[in-house]
Amino acid sequence: MSTPRSSSPPLRSPEQLHGDPAVSTDAARRTPAPPAGTYLGMPRFQKNAREQLANEQLRKNLRHATGTIRAKRADRVAEVPEWEELRLAGEAIKNRTLRHLDTYLVQLEESLTRAGATVHWARDAAEANRIVVDLVKAKGVDEVVKVKSMATQEIELNEALEEAGVAAWETDLAELIVQLGHDRPSHILVPAIHRNRSEVREIFLREMKQYGTPAPEDITDDPAELAGAARRHLREKFLRAKVAISGANFAVAETGTLVVVESEGNGRMCLTLPETLISVVGIEKVLPTFADLEVFMQLLPRSSTGERMNPYTSMWTGVTPGDGPQEVHVVLVDNGRTNALADPDGRAALRCIRCSACLNICPVYERVGGHAYGSVYPGPIGAVLNPQLRGIEHEIDQSLPYASSLCGACFEVCPVRIPIPDMLVHLRKQVADHKRGPHVESTAIALAGWVLSDHKHLELAERAAALAARALPHTTHLGPLPWPASPWTRARDLPMPPQESFREWWRKNRGEERR
Amino acid sequence: MTIHTQGITVALFATCINDVMFPGTPRAVVSVLERLGCRVEFPLDQTCCGQMFTNTGYFDAALPDVRNYVKAFSRYDYIVGPSGSCIGAVRHQHPMLADYAKDAKLAEAVDEVVAKTYDFTELLVDVLGVTDVGAYFPHRVTYHPTCHSVRVAKVGDRPYQLLSKVKGIDLVPLEAADQCCGFGGTFSVKNPDVSVAMGADKARHVLDTGAEYLVAGDNACLMHIGGLLHRENSGVKTIHLAEVLAHTEGAAA
CATH class of the missing domain: 1.20.1050 (Glutathione S-transferase Yfyf (Class Pi); Chain A, domain 2)
Known part of the structure; x- marks a missing residue:
């Protein structure tokens, strides 16, 4: 397919950046700079969450967005009588694949190679980024268009390309909002869930003109107008790009077919128009056979967007002469996945198909949003995935397993039945073991452990509690108290213990006759 | 069985x-x-x-x-x-x-x-095969199905079956009943801000029902929601389901 191509835009001049301190320091950049700092340098979840909770606009946006999508998912799932069987099938297929991952990956490589694709293997993010940057540079281009992809977010490919002088343009509407907003994604499926339409309007007005086709000066916050501005802004990039970068929702070992599931058609543009297509795929995305897609194409759209079927499903098998990209690369990325696979209590996380149902249902996510989790993978799945992919050396990853009330709603909605609450408990054990030496928590646990290890110890504690209650006979509740009671009593009253424990009552009233 | x-x-x-x-x-x-x-x-x-x-x-x-x-x-x-x-x-x-x-x-x-x-x-x-245990509780109540009773112990609708047979009771539905109250065991003190934010929403839904009592099958969750309700002098009391069922005509309510 032949398309008119103009030259890529020049570097932005300092004048264009004038008056915007957020971007004025990166005049040499091709794309909007993300916020300063790194995910791994972030403080613990508890601290991030406190900041996010104070943002009323964020709370309102999240309450509305997660509530809407939750209800849609529930409706679409309720109309499938065999939903539980589908979940069990999804779980079984993924488990079988993971058990024989080595075999299926080699089969995938053979199928892809046979179909004319070039397969690359990357142990970690740095290797994957180097492979992609080299491929892009070899094509002699200085910009690429991107399909929304969690794997490339995870390895921070855009920044690696930027450092190499290549502009990576996000073409998914929400990813575009995040990129133009100098922001980070806060949701797996709807990365700009924390933004509302008036914020989007401001971002488009301020930023689009810096990086290509501007938004109309008189644009309102009407969603159709905003989408129209994005379409015009992106169109010139689609038509100009010679190289596209994607991820994949599934990679079929049997046939070498990659699958991208999307809603906007931007993916279809990227996957068909450019001459070269590079797909960055986590090694857990492999499925044994084409027929396995039957199960996942039912599970994924209903779980993620609450639709019976998503609007665009693209499948491609290597190179088709004369049709679509004539050079196809697939970069298979480990980046911590084999570590997770080696852990019997952790490997279930690799079943994840990135649907976001667990985020949308999570009462913690609903209140703090995605940025508190310090990763492109937020919410319950992020809380189990990040400490496995990245390890538990950093404060943020040590805190993530505790970012849950263990309410269990995530497991109920997970289309591949990942037992997230159980996995969080196992990860908490890893974190507790990791923190060697006595500290406040381990000391408190040791004390409580002693009290509850034997009923005689417990009775001592009960007598102490009863003494305290008798000393304050008119107090029913305790109000704000200093540390260590403050985390509870800052907002919640604490009931006084009773003057008589149940055990004591039993001894007096039933003890004579029975034990 | x-x-x-x-x-x-x-x-x-x-x-x-x-x-x-x-x-x-x-x-x-x-x-x-x-x-x-x-x-x-x-x-x-x-x-x-x-x-x-x-x-x-x-x-x-x-x-x-x-x-x-x-x-x-x-x-x-x-x-x-x-x-x-x-x-x-x-x-x-x-x-x-x-x-x-x-x-x-x-x-x-x-x-x-x-x-x-x-x-x-x-x-x-x-x-025991009973849902009517002979209880009498002449109050407006709402029931919070605690997460672990529903999703781990899987008690299903048994609490509602039992409550609906209590004489004199006015059982009113609770908005977003299936959402966690935010207690979560040590979560309540390790992530107190999120815990309280979740609890505040639960307490608001409870107040919206106009109930005198919030009933649940777990006193730990009730201690958390009740701690918030008591702090704001809401006048709503918390009570364990067993205590509602123990109440009979003749006992002072």
Whole structure:
């Protein structure tokens, strides 16, 4: 397919950046700079969450967005009588694949190679980024268009390309909002869930003109107008790009077919128009056979967007002469996945198909949003995935397993039945073991452990509690108290213990006759 | 399942939090079961389900509790506790902890005792075959189905079956009932800000019902929601389901 191509835009001049301190320091950049700092340098979840909770606009946006999508998912799932069987099938297929991952990956490589694709293997993010940057540079281009992809977010490919002088343009509407907003994604499926339409309007007005086709000066916050501005802004990039970068929702070992599931058609543009297509795929995305897609194409759209079927499903098998990209690369990325696979209590996380149902249902996510989790993978799945992919050396990853009330709603909605609450408990054990030496928590646990290890110890504690209650006979509740009671009593009253424990009552009233 | 209308012997697992902080709840269980003709025993060597330790990542601190539970309750055919969360922990976590301890004998004993362990509502509805326990509670109440009672112990609609048969009760639905109240065990103090944000929404939904009492099957969750309601002098009281069921005509409400 032949398309008119103009030259890529020049570097932005300092004048264009004038008056915007957020971007004025990166005049040499091709794309909007993300916020300063790194995910791994972030403080613990508890601290991030406190900041996010104070943002009323964020709370309102999240309450509305997660509530809407939750209800849609529930409706679409309720109309499938065999939903539980589908979940069990999804779980079984993924488990079988993971058990024989080595075999299926080699089969995938053979199928892809046979179909004319070039397969690359990357142990970690740095290797994957180097492979992609080299491929892009070899094509002699200085910009690429991107399909929304969690794997490339995870390895921070855009920044690696930027450092190499290549502009990576996000073409998914929400990813575009995040990129133009100098922001980070806060949701797996709807990365700009924390933004509302008036914020989007401001971002488009301020930023689009810096990086290509501007938004109309008189644009309102009407969603159709905003989408129209994005379409015009992106169109010139689609038509100009010679190289596209994607991820994949599934990679079929049997046939070498990659699958991208999307809603906007931007993916279809990227996957068909450019001459070269590079797909960055986590090694857990492999499925044994084409027929396995039957199960996942039912599970994924209903779980993620609450639709019976998503609007665009693209499948491609290597190179088709004369049709679509004539050079196809697939970069298979480990980046911590084999570590997770080696852990019997952790490997279930690799079943994840990135649907976001667990985020949308999570009462913690609903209140703090995605940025508190310090990763492109937020919410319950992020809380189990990040400490496995990245390890538990950093404060943020040590805190993530505790970012849950263990309410269990995530497991109920997970289309591949990942037992997230159980996995969080196992990860908490890893974190507790990791923190060697006595500290406040381990000391408190040791004390409580002693009290509850034997009923005689417990009775001592009960007598102490009863003494305290008798000393304050008119107090029913305790109000704000200093540390260590403050985390509870800052907002919640604490009931006084009773003057008589149940055990004591039993001894007096039933003890004579029975034990 | 066979329904036992004749008196059976039931061992009461009070749970540590009820034993120490909320003795009215296990007393209510005793009262209801005796009213229904059961013989109740309370093995004095019982302590705790250990879930506070397990869920904070300290499996070794939970193991003595697993052994205590087996020791205290193995000899009984029916073990009952007034807590979906603690009963859920016994069923779901004790087998995992016995495996963790690599103690095959303990694992076997745990499996046996777990099969005989019931939440209070399950014992009433499934074993004793009753939903009308002769209770009288002339108040407007709303019920919060606690997460672990629904998703771990899986008590289903049994609490509603029981509450709907209480004479004089005005049971009103709770908005977003299936959403967590934010207690979450040590989550409530390790992430207090999120916990309170979740609890505030739950408390708001409770207030919206105009209920006098918030009822639930777990006193830990009630302590959290009730702590918020009490701080703001809302006038809404919290009460365990067992205490509602223990209430009869003639007793002062």
